[in-house]
Amino acid sequence: MTTPFITYADNFEDVVLWRALGDVERGFYLDVGAGEPRLRSVTHAFYQRGWRGINLEPASTLQRRLRMERPADVNLAVAAAAGAGEQTLYEVSGTTSSTFDARVAEAMSGAGHEVLLRRVPLDTLDAICAQHAEPVIHFARIDAGQGGAAVLEGFDLARWRPWVVLLVGSADDERLRAAGYRRALSDGHTTYYAAPGRDDLLAALSLPPTPSDRFVLCEEHRCNFPLDPWRQRVATAEASVEEARTWAMAHVREWKEKYGRLTEAQERARRAEAELATVTQYAPRAAHADVLERELAAVYASLSWRVTRPLREGRVFAARARGWLRRRAGQARTLGVRVAKALVRRAMHIVLAQPRLASFARRQIVRFPRLTALARGIMLRGRLDAAAMPEQPITADVSQLPDSAQRVLRDLQRARR
The missing domain is CATH 1.20.5 (Single alpha-helices involved in coiled-coils or other helix-helix interfaces)
Known part of the structure; x- marks a missing residue:
């Protein structure tokens, strides 16, 4: 990878391991006593780069954190030992501190801490690896605080043969040397061992972190x-x-x-x-x-x-009189036309009643076209009036008709009148 390597381990163990195993794509690790899933973790940088592995952590608080932040790993609340069984774990309430040593727990209790006792299961690394490990384990980290010598007793190095083994603390490496592992580096906190036949790893693990490793500290690192x-x-x-x-x-x-x-x-x-x-x-x-x-x-x-008031009033009266006379003249003209029309119609009825007189009148009227048209109109109006039926009162009971029908009937009666 071209980006700087971010280290989370306390003593830069992940930097040394990455120098030796950085070419491995999606490797596999075994962490006994995994502790925190991120800060102070040797495996977190590898998990971010696609590696997967087995994390053994019997402390309940740390186990919950591992399961939350490492869902792709196998997280077991089991302590590795020489054989299966149970053992008492002492946990300090409200912290992540825990130990199997009763004297250390007594000292913590004497210092005012609340110490909780919990029975945790024990199992061998052979049984755990047989159930969960991949064929190749690229590195195994074993915390001596979890009983390093006893852990190695239950781990068949000839069968599983991790490429690199890290012993944390002052653990006895007799079984490692007996299996052919060679010490590559010891920084006073962690000792690195390379598997037999892995001389390339032995050379890569022999130096502590250097600037050529191009690593940077995580934000919460103790050295930052x-x-x-x-x-x-x-x-x-x-x-x-x-x-x-x-x-x-x-x-x-x-x-x-x-x-x-x-x-x-x-x-x-x-x-x-x-x-x-x-x-x-x-x-x-x-x-x-x-x-x-x-x-x-x-x-x-x-x-x-x-003085001129009567003259002004007389002018107003004269104007009103002229208006009244004009209205009366129009009414008189209309009345005269109606009377004349009635007399003409009456005369025409009398003339038409006598055939000889009617024939003579027709011969005389046809000589005047306009008078002929007027006479025809008067005759047609007279015939229509004669054909008009006198209004007969309606004697039938119409109270049963709908309101709309009764309104139509009343409108027709008004039109006839």
């Missing part, structure tokens, strides 16, 4: 610069920025409201100035109107106005 004070400063600064932002937003709203009120006040002032200008413009006209009203009142009160 302490970031907690800076995180606290950043959190304080962010809180101050948020407080300032809230204050600014509140004042922006207040300023917007004040600006709105100022704009409204300016608009009212502008309208008032316009009204004042209008009043000032029409003030002379208003004064002139007052003068005219006073002059008109003086005219109404003058002697000449009172």
Whole structure:
């Protein structure tokens, strides 16, 4: 990989292992006494790069964390030993500390810690690997605090032969040397062993971490610069920025409201100035109107106005009389036309009743086309009037008809009348 290697292990064990096994793609590991799943873990960097393995951790708190952060691994709440069985584990309440040593647990209890006793199962690495391991184990890490010598007694190195074995603490390596493993490096905390025939790994494991390994520390590494004070400063600064932002937003709203009120006040002032200008413009006209009203009142009160009053009233009466006469003349003309039409129709009925007289009248009228058309119209109107049936009262009971039908019947009666 071209990106820098991020180390999570306390003593950079993962850097040394990656130098030797970095060419292996998706390898397999065995971690006895795995501890934390991320910080201080030797296998976390490999898990991020696609490796998988078996994590043995009997402490309940650490086992829960392993199952949450390493779902692709095999996480077993089992302690490795020379044989199957059970053993008492002492866990410090509220922490991740645990031990199988009763004296250490007694010292912790004497220091004021609450120590919990829990029976955990024991099993051999042979049985665990037979059930869960892949054919090739690329490295195995064994914590001496979990009983390193006893763990190796239950581990058939000739059968499983991990490429690299890491013994943490002061564990006896007699069984490793007997199986042909050679010590490559010891940093005072962890001892590295290479499998027989793996001289290439022996050379790669023989040096401690160097700048050529191109590794960087994880953020929470114990050797990294302490970031907690800076995180606290950043959190304080962010809180101050948020407080300032809230204050600014509140004042922006207040300023917007004040600006709105100022704009409204300016608009009212502008309208008032316009009204004042209008009043000032029409003030002379208003004064002139007052003068005219006073002059008109003086005219109404003058002697000449009172003397000419009968003449003015006579003119009004004459105008009304002319209008009345015009209306009466129109009514008289309409009445005369109706009487004339009635007389003509009566005369035509009398003439038509005498055949000889009717024949003579026809011969005379045909000489005048317009008079002929008028006579035909009068005759047609007379025939229609004669054919019209007199209105007969309806004697049938129509109360049973629907309201709509009764309304139609009343409309027809009004039309006939």
